[in-house]
Structures are given as structure tokens and as C-alpha cells.
Amino acid sequence: MNNQITVNNLTHTYGSRRALDDVNFTVPRGEIFCLLGPNGSGKTTLFKILSTLMKPTSGSVDIFGYDLYNKSKAIRKLLGVVFQHPGLDIKLTVTENLRHHGHLYGLKGKTLKLRISELLERFGISDRSHDIVEELSGGLKKRVEIAKAMLHSPSILLLDEPSSGLDIGSRRQLSDHLSSLATTENILILLTTHVLDEADNCTRVGILDSGRLVSIGTPDELKGSITGDVVLIETTNGETLSQAIADRFDVSLKLTDNYIHIECEHGYEFVKEVVAAFPDEIQSVRVGRPTLEDIFIKLTGNPYV
Ligand code: ADP
Numbered sequence: 001m002n003n004q005i006t007v008n009n010l011t012h013t014y015g016s017r018r019a020l021d022d023v024n025f026t027v028p029r030g031e032i033f034c035l036l037g038p039n040g041s042g043k044t045t046l047f048k049i050l051s052t053l054m055k056p057t058s059g060s061v062d063i064f065g066y067d068l069y070n071k072s073k074a075i076r077k078l079l080g081v082v083f084q085h086p087g088l089d090i091k092l093t094v095t096e097n098l099r100h101h102g103h104l105y106g107l108k109g110k111t112l113k114l115r116i117s118e119l120l121e122r123f124g125i126s127d128r129s130h131d132i133v134e135e136l137s138g139g140l141k142k143r144v145e146i147a148k149a150m151l152h153s154p155s156i157l158l159l160d161e162p163s164s165g166l167d168i169g170s171r172r173q174l175s176d177h178l179s180s181l182a183t184t185e186n187i188l189i190l191l192t193t194h195v196l197d198e199a200d201n202c203t204r205v206g207i208l209d210s211g212r213l214v215s216i217g218t219p220d221e222l223k224g225s226i227t228g229d230v231v232l233i234e235t236t237n238g239e240t241l242s243q244a245i246a247d248r249f250d251v252s253l254k255l256t257d258n259y260i261h262i263e264c265e266h267g268y269e270f271v272k273e274v275v276a277a278f279p280d281e282i283q284s285v286r287v288g289r290p291t292l293e294d295i296f297i298k299l300t301g302n303p304y305v
Helices: 045-048 070-076 094-104 109-122 138-150 169-183 196-200 219-223 237-250 267-277 294-299
Strands: 004-016 017-028 031-038 058-063 078-080 157-161 186-192 206-210 213-215 229-235 251-258 259-264 282-286
Touching: 004 045, 004 186, 004 251, 017 045, 017 206, 017 213, 031 045, 031 196, 045 058, 045 157, 070 078, 070 169, 070 282, 078 138, 094 109, 094 138, 094 229, 109 251, 138 157, 138 282, 157 219, 169 196, 196 294, 206 219, 206 294, 213 219, 213 294, 219 294, 229 237, 229 267, 237 251, 237 259, 237 267, 251 294, 259 267, 259 294, 267 282
Parallel strands: 031 186, 031 206, 078 157, 157 186
Antiparallel strands: 004 017, 004 058, 206 213, 229 259, 229 282, 251 259
16 A cells, blocks of 8 residues: 555546546645635546546546556545535434444444544534434534544545535634544545635645646645735726736736736735825725635636636
């Protein structure tokens, strides 16, 4: 076993639509790797392939030394999968859900009981173990889903858009639980998301755009590709104003809809100058250190929607 996932030249087409275009990356055990991209970028397609639900048109995936297609049975034992759509029986209690799932994996008796209480503890849901699932909040339900996927002690946890539908507080708690899981169980966690702040909490991020992996790195490495600040100017006259700014200042800029994104060394000083130069054309201004959204726009030239 080599303890990593390696994706080689993965391409997938639906008819004439290319959903994945020559994707390559490697994720080692212990890492929380995030595939970040807007709707339609190919995340679900890649997730379905990695979770053995779908074969790609071409390319290969090696999971801990096993080829995904020739050894899918062995690989399924290594995988815990959390799908976007709920997989819990909402009329049963938390423990009942976990017990039934444990039975499917051949776990029973004391071993199963111990594993369930260990996971309930780990995910902070011990006090809700006898509650009916439909009475739980979205964040708690998601934690039960993850506990369920972890019952058979997989080496890899795959999660499709785990923060979908969760508020920011629940998202943060979920991120904390995943971080502690990756460390204490030394597992590889791979998740998809379109939520930028969720990607910020992962070890490394792969940015997908229209099926292409446009960049990969730690959140800090990715943001480091912009050295200074980012100034975002809202205007009703994007084309004209961005041309006027480019003519007057030595800055790199991109226009998406009516927003002008400008990279510059000292954002606050630049803001003073640009507002003084074009007081009537600017509707609002934001200045700050680059975010992953800024990086996406820089890399693709498209707004992150
Ligand atoms: P994401 O999960 O990032 O929203 P998807 O993997 O669902 O992206 O989709 C990637 C592209 O593939 C999109 O253009 C989408 O419309 C297309 N697509 C996804 N599933 C199908 C399908 N079953 N048939 C045809 N096109 C599809």
C-alpha cells in the first residue's frame, strides 16, 4: 500500500460535453484535500468516479496501490463515503441508524457498541444518541452521516459538498471535526465544495473550472500567487472605468460583470487615489488580502458563481 490517491489524466465526457478534462493530482494520507469549484465545474463527476460509482471515459485512478477499476471491491473497504443527499433513516434514532449500518459491515455485539459510542463521542453527539434523526439540525445530521461512514474504520473518507445547506457556525464545527478526524485516525479526507471558506480550512485545495484543474496548493500557497492587496471596485460602467484605470495606473486588473478586480502593492493608498480620480464612477470599494475567490478570478477570468 502506498497510502495515497493518484489521479492520472482523468477525462470524462457526457455525450459531447467534457465534464473532466485531463485531471491529475495526488493526495497523501493524513491530508484534508478539497476540490473547489463553482456549479458545473466537474466536482460531482469526479466524486462519483472516486467513489467507484462511475467509470471515467479515460485516465486512471490508483487508490493506496489498487487500480480503481480492477480492484474496486478491495477499494470499497477502504472508503467511507458521505453523499450530498441524506442517507439516514429519519424515523430511527441516531444509534439505530448506526447499528443497522454496522450490521451491513458485519460488525456486531460489543465491538459495534464500542465503535458507535467512540464515534458519537468524537462527533459530539453522545447526548443525542436516542433522538430520532428527523429532530436533529442539519449540522448534527451531517455529523451522524459522517459517523456512519466511519463505522468500518475506513482509511479514506470522501464527502460530496458536506457543508451544503449548513449555516456558517455548523460549517466551522464540521471543519473542526474533520480536522481532528484526519489527525487522530490518520485518514485521508477528500471533499468537494463550492463554499470558499470551507476550502480555506483544508490542508490543500484543487481548483476546478469547467472540468480542468487550474491550480493546486495549500490555501496560503494559492493566495500567495497575488503578492499585494486586492481592490474590488463596483461600478455601473465596467468597460469604460477599467480602461480608464488601466490607462492611469500601473496595476493588473480583471473585469467580471460590473466588478473590477485590481491587484496592487498597497491597497489602501491606491483606493484613495482611484476614488479621487473617478469619484462619480465608483459605487463601492473593498480592499483586503487576496481570498480564494480572487485567485479563482485571476486564474480563470470568470466570476465565482
Ligand atoms: P459540479 O458538481 O461541479 O456542479 P458536475 O460534475 O455535476 O459539476 O457537472 C459537470 C458538467 O457535466 C456540467 O456541465 C454538467 O451540466 C455536466 N453533466 C453532469 N452530469 C451530466 C449528465 N448525467 N449528463 C450530461 N451532462 C452532465
